Amino acid sequence: MDSDLAESIAALKSAFEERGVPARFGKADPGLVESLRSTLRIPRRYREFLAACNPIDVETRTPAERVRLVPAERLLEEQRGFAQNEDGTLRTAPAPNGWRPTWIIIAHSTLLGDPYFLDVGSPDAEGDCPVYTAMSGTDLWKPRLCASSFAMFLRILAIGMEVAKGFPEEHIDMDDEQVFRESLGPRIREYDPAALKAGHWT
Numbered sequence: 750m751d752s753d754l755a756e757s758i759a760a761l762k763s764a765f766e767e768r769g770v771p772a773r774f775g776k777a778d779p780g781l782v783e784s785l786r787s788t789l790r791i792p793r794r795y796r797e798f799l800a801a802c803n804p805i806d807v808e809t810r811t812p813a814e815r816v817r818l819v820p821a822e823r824l825l826e827e828q829r830g831f832a833q834n835e836d837g838t839l840r841t842a843p844a845p846n847g848w849r850p851t852w853i854i855i856a857h858s859t860l861l862g863d864p865y866f867l868d869v870g871s872p873d874a875e876g877d878c879p880v881y882t883a884m885s886g887t888d889l890w891k892p893r894l895c896a897s898s899f900a901m902f903l904r905i906l907a908i909g910m911e912v913a914k915g916f917p918e919e920h921i922d923m924d925d926e927q928v929f930r931e932s933l934g935p936r937i938r939e940y941d942p943a944a945l946k947a948g949h950w951t
Contacts, residue, residue, distance in 0.1 A: 750797045751875070757903035758802050764910035770810055777803040777821035785824055789853050790869045793876030795899050808859060809906050811913040812929040813950070815859040816906060827854045847890040852881070855899075861885070865895060865902070873898065882949060894947035901941045905950065908936045 765772040777799040785791050785799070804818035819827050851870030857863070865882045872878050877898040883890045896902035912933045916925055934951040937944055945951065 750801060751794070753875070754794050754797060754900045754903075757900045757907065758798065760907035761903050761910070762802075764907040765807075768810070768910055768914055770910070771806075772804075772808075773806040775803045775805045775820075776800060781821055785821065789824065789828065790851075791824075791853060791867065792869060792872055792878050792899070795855070795867060795877070798899070798903075809910050810918055811909045811933075812916045812926045813933075814861075814909070816856050816865065817859050818856045819854065824853075824855070846888065852892075855880070858882070867899060868892075875900075893949050894944055895949050896944050897941050901944065904940055905937055905944060908940070909933060909950070912936060 762772070762774070779800065782796050782800050786796055791799075799821045803821050805820050808815055808817040849868075849870070851868055852866040853869055854864045854866045856865035858865070861884075863882050863885050865880055867878050867880055869878055875898065877900055879894060880896040880899055880902040881892040882895050883892050896905050913929060916929055930951045934945055937950055
């Protein structure tokens with residue numbers, strides 16, 4: 750595991766501990782990770798994350814969003830109707846609604862139901878790829894960048910948890926959400942200016 754990924758994982762775990770939010774990580778079975786590599790073409794960094802830090806029960810909490818990471822054991826099931834056909838085979842062309850076969854769901858918004866997904870068709874030199882989201886319930890999926898890489902996605906989730914410290918977790922009003930988003934923006938800019946510019950988090 751490279752230092753960027755290790756630091757992002759450490760930051761995320763630390764954010765959960767400091768907030769006192771329960772989170773359960775484990776280690777995915779190596780055989781399962783290899784099967785997912787073959788079936789879904791998930792990149793090296795994401796495979797290493799699952800092998801060392803499988804998100805068995807992990808959901809971030811902020812005034813603006815709650816993101817639940819998908820554990821390795823449920824990844825294939827999550828793709829059904831999206832990157833996969835009903836028979837489990839991978840799509841080879843974009844679906845009529847715009848969903849691409851290279852988009853692999855790795856998390857969900859538990860507030861809005863929107864998916865977060867890797868674009869495995871855009872790998873980088875670090876063995877990683879960007880993370881996007883798109884609004885569910887629309888006729889056409891329109892992706893919006895969330896992070897320039899999976900490692901950066903974990904870092905942004907950690908930043909959100911850190912910034913959310915001190916905000917109420919229930920009965921959040923519009924003012925709380927706006928103040929949170931304004932505080933989050935400069936922190937994201939330090940790590941991933943492209944993600945900030947895309948506007949999803951702010």
